[in-house]
Amino acid sequence: MAKLSLERLKTLLTYDPLTGAFIRKVRCGRYRAGCRAGTLQSEGYDSITIDYEHHLSHRLAWFCMTGEWPPEIDHENGARADNR
Numbered sequence: 001m002a003k004l005s006l007e008r009l010k011t012l013l014t015y016d017p018l019t020g021a022f023i024r025k026v027r028c029g030r031y032r033a034g035c036r037a038g039t040l041q042s043e044g045y046d047s048i049t050i051d052y053e054h055h056l057s058h059r060l061a062w063f064c065m066t067g068e069w070p071p072e073i074d075h076e077n078g079a080r081a082d083n084r
Contacts, residue, residue, distance in 0.1 A: 006067055013037055015064040020083035044080035057083045
């Protein structure tokens, strides 16, 4: 599978670095444009499915901010669902 491009990500979602939230720009199945994207996983991480691929939200946040896929990263504050 091809890696998600930054252009594709930004076509589908808006990222707010102050809150760590991803908001949908377009309708995707049952999810409407304008609603928050992501699902809290049992391990405590938030993930978003894009084009049938699951992505951890904190990795998408890094990608949005830098334009590069991150190395293995985790949360500095230890809060797995905090994607600021």
